[in-house]
Amino acid sequence: MAMNWRDYWNSDTPIYVSERHKLLHYRGIASDLAALVAELGPGEPPIVLDHGCGEALAAERVAARCEKLYLCDAAPNVRARIEARLADNLKVTVLAPEEVEAIPDGSLDIVVANSLLQYLSRPEFDALLALWRGKLKDGGALVLADIIPHGTGAATDAAALLRFAASGGFLVSALGGLARTALSDYRKLRGTLGLARYDEGEMLAILTMAGFEAARRPRNIGHNQARMTFVARKSGEPVKAA
Ligand SMILES: C[S@@+](CC[C@H](N)C(=O)[O-])C[C@H]1O[C@@H](n2cnc3c(N)ncnc32)[C@H](O)[C@@H]1O
Numbered sequence: 001m002a003m004n005w006r007d008y009w010n011s012d013t014p015i016y017v018s019e020r021h022k023l024l025h026y027r028g029i030a031s032d033l034a035a036l037v038a039e040l041g042p043g044e045p046p047i048v049l050d051h052g053c054g055e056a057l058a059a060e061r062v063a064a065r066c067e068k069l070y071l072c073d074a075a076p077n078v079r080a081r082i083e084a085r086l087a088d089n090l091k092v093t094v095l096a097p098e099e100v101e102a103i104p105d106g107s108l109d110i111v112v113a114n115s116l117l118q119y120l121s122r123p124e125f126d127a128l129l130a131l132w133r134g135k136l137k138d139g140g141a142l143v144l145a146d147i148i149p150h151g152t153g154a155a156t157d158a159a160a161l162l163r164f165a166a167s168g169g170f171l172v173s174a175l176g177g178l179a180r181t182a183l184s185d186y187r188k189l190r191g192t193l194g195l196a197r198y199d200e201g202e203m204l205a206i207l208t209m210a211g212f213e214a215a216r217r218p219r220n221i222g223h224n225q226a227r228m229t230f231v232a233r234k235s236g237e238p239v240k241a242a
Pocket of ligand 1: 009072
């Protein structure tokens with residue numbers, strides 16, 4: 001059977017060019033998320049869901065700012081590794097996507113989805129928006145990050161990776177990694193399944209229709225500044241289709 005994005009993320013993914021790349025990536029994401037959690041939270045430590053969390057190698061940093069941190073990922077292999085690594089962290093609960101339903105309605109201060117939306121169809125994205133809205137408190141914040149605008153392709157991503165690698169001291173492995181990626185399942189899936197893309201205005205309109213008050217942040221979470229981050233506060237009611 002043909003591979004899909006879920007299978008890809010459940011495999012031993014080659015997207016990180018080295019262990020150093022993976023570690024620096026997750027450290028960077030965690031420090032950006034920890035700062036956002038402190039900024040967007042209600043004052044006291046918030047209850048946070050990171051949906052599509054991946055390996056979450058530095059999630060302890062985010063958890064330290066939270067009352068509770070739910071880590072959700074669709075890939076069973078990824079969840080097994082996070083569960084084993086964070087078993088002693090009482091603030092962290094690891095969830096499969098279908099278990100997010102069981103989080104009490106109106107109980108979350110912040111939902112984060114970083115580098116997730118590009119792997120979802122539009123109906124999957126719409127269903128998640130409704131789910132997240134239901135789980136957020138009134139005024140709670142939804143952070144959608146690493147959104148790829150139309151017109152940015154693999155060359156833009158490669159240039160961003162090389163800048164990140166140069167500053168992180170893994171340029172040689174990044175060059176090798178890019179050559180491997182060109183021949184990899186990731187490149188093939190990017191060609192066949194594609195990545196979902198949204199322009200700024202399009203994303204703001206989707207979030208408004210879904211019952212959020214949204215704005216784009218000046219900087220994206222993580223190293224790739226060709227991509228975008230949005231913060232959307234739960235407000236009003238979703239607009240019903242006529
Ligand atoms: C590019 S990684 C991003 C990981 C992490 N958020 C980061 O920024 O490094 C995408 C992750 O989303 C997960 N994923 C894909 N579709 C999902 C879904 N429908 N629900 C939850 N997780 C999903 C994949 O298993 C993968 O670990």
